[in-house]
Amino acid sequence: MSGDNGSGSGDGGEGAPPEQLALIRESVRGARAPRAKPRTWRGAALAKELPVARVLVDKGVLHLDRYFDYAVPEELDADAQPGVRVRVRFGAGRHRVREGRREGGGLIDGFLIERRAESDYSGPLAALAQVVSPEPVLDEELLGLARSVADRYAGSLADVLQLAVPPRSARAEQRPSPEPLPPPPAPEAGSWARYERGPAFLESLAAGGAPRAVWQALPGPSWAEELARTVAATLASGRGALVVVPDGRDAARVDAALTAVLGEGRHALLTADAGPEKRYREWLAVRRGSVRAVVGTRAAMFAPVRDLGLVALWDDGDDSHSELHAPQPHAREVLLLRAAQDRCGFLLGGLSTTVEAAQLVDSGWARPLVAPREQVRAAAPLVRTVGDGDLARDEAARAARLPTLAWQVVREGLKHGPVLVQVPRRGYVPRMACDRCRAPARCARCAGPLQARDSGALACGWCGREEGAWHCPECGSFRLRAQIVGARRTAEELGRAFPAVPVRTSGREQVLDTVSGAPALVVSTPGAEPVAEGGYAAGLLLDGWAMLGRPDLRAGEDALRRWIAAAALVRPQAAGGTVVVVAEPTLRPVQALVRWDPVGHAVRELAERAELGFPPVSRMAAVAGPPEAVAEFLGMVELPVEAEVLGPVPMPVAAAGGAAQRRPGAPPAGERWERALIRVPPGRGAALAAALKAAQAVRMARGGGEAVRVRIDPPDIG
Incomplete structure (x- = not known):
């Protein structure tokens, strides 16, 4: 192995000052020597042609973010092709060769990047220890994308490839992939006709074009079918398509829509729920060109789709699109890199609009794909607000946290179908605040938040100390109210108020996909709302101030996104659908919800961030x-x-509480x-x-x- 080789894409410090680059090089290699024919230990026979393998070792540390040279033994010549997985000797003593044996070093996985006739290293090269599989899993396109992602996020190429290439399954590799099907016919516009440029967008994809759009989807269940039609239009042009969604529930909806529009066998579903072997088998079918369309969750952003014609991302504001492992790329940015690299179409869609999406339109890089206002009014429910002043004057709200308007809407909605209640946190334990001035109740010992346990006793959420004689240091009041009430507590309160109505909860412990159209109360945390058959008759969005009051730059944007996602499941206003949001009506996100104008909210947020120098402008x-x-x-x-x-x-x-809870x-x-x-x-x-x-x-x-x-x-x- 060459300890002094670093290819043009592997030094790990392009653009750094010379003195830093010198320190990196001195720490991992000696001075360069003239090129020489590769040598290995005594008696080893090398491949006759291109006997040097350039390997990326799976170390994931920045100072080793480059390629290393190994000799290719004759017996591995046929299998050691660019893109395959290999195992190599790496570690202390890897350059020393004595009596035909390697000293020290352990075996480590890697990818064979290329074969060469010569090495930059003048000493003896260690040989490839093993070709794990002759299946090529890494091509130049995926390698180039991984390098771009690593550079953008200040990470290592090996870390990105761990995200991009799934773990190997030998049984999956042994199964042949199906023969590719011929391109389907171009689809009809369908519900895309509701959008001003919708049919033109599909026509451009079907004709082989590369349109770029930010799509403000109308409320209702049609978004999955509309995504499927964009995929069908792209396949009709003989190209491939990739759709990335936040979670398995959304992936299942798009999967069903693709099957309905395209039929069986034309797309692959890449989610963690499928299991390692099935997911790798689907990934191989895409890599081999048997399948030209992919829908999946975050990891699918690297799917090796052949002749990519469209990349689409749904709901880019969802936290699930941000990778948790180094270098923590966001699916939106990766797909933007792919759109530029492959010169393909781009579609960023959602029921709401992020500031990043607004910036793409503002810069002229993408075009807006929106519906006329009359279509928006026809599809959206009626939204009503309850502010702090209303709550203060409302005896029902002071006694049971739900204002009179909310009770009336729930009672009327239950006559016609299920009612959705969104609560901004799961569980039962609420944090407490002063009933008079709403100052947070804090522990006298460590200033941690006080919580009401199931037994009714107050205890600190940080140190666990019980508090038996609390009074408000701001106004002197001894009365407390729940600052945030969890989903289970809300379900209990509603169950007592409507004893004859079934109450169902959807949250972290159990997430419901769908509920029937029968009258019921469905209490859910944000993001876990199930789809109701025929839509919900009404919706309640509780404790809006809890989401708006977070000390975060995205608090307003995120609150609006979660409200719209829940309200979009409610029937249109013409069908009696009504949503009540408990939040101050003068606040900008609340006004955007009432007008159903997330685009306008994102545009104003972008202007403010540009003025203050906040991301994404900076x-x-x-x-x-x-x-x-x-x-x-x-x-x-x-x-x-x-x-x-x-x-x-x-x-x-x-x-x-352990790393799993952090x-x-x-x-x-x-x-x-x-x-x-x-x-x-x-x-x-x-x-x-x-x-x-x-x-x-x-x-x-x-x-x-x-x-x-x-x-x-x-x-x-x-």
């Missing part, structure tokens, strides 16, 4: 870790001259971390990522320091 990165490590990192990184460092500031101390990127329990935000103007994101990647590679090469976590485009900067 590019931002987060650097988090122990205070000393963050200070060291910021002191050594050579940032672009336009960069602005915000902070560092302390991060909240993680509560105990958010990705949160500090370990009990440790005090700091976080700094680094902001650069438009056009300097690549330089920022390169600088952070180079500095992180230097720290890893040195070793021994405390970990620092770097994330490009952090989702929460509030």
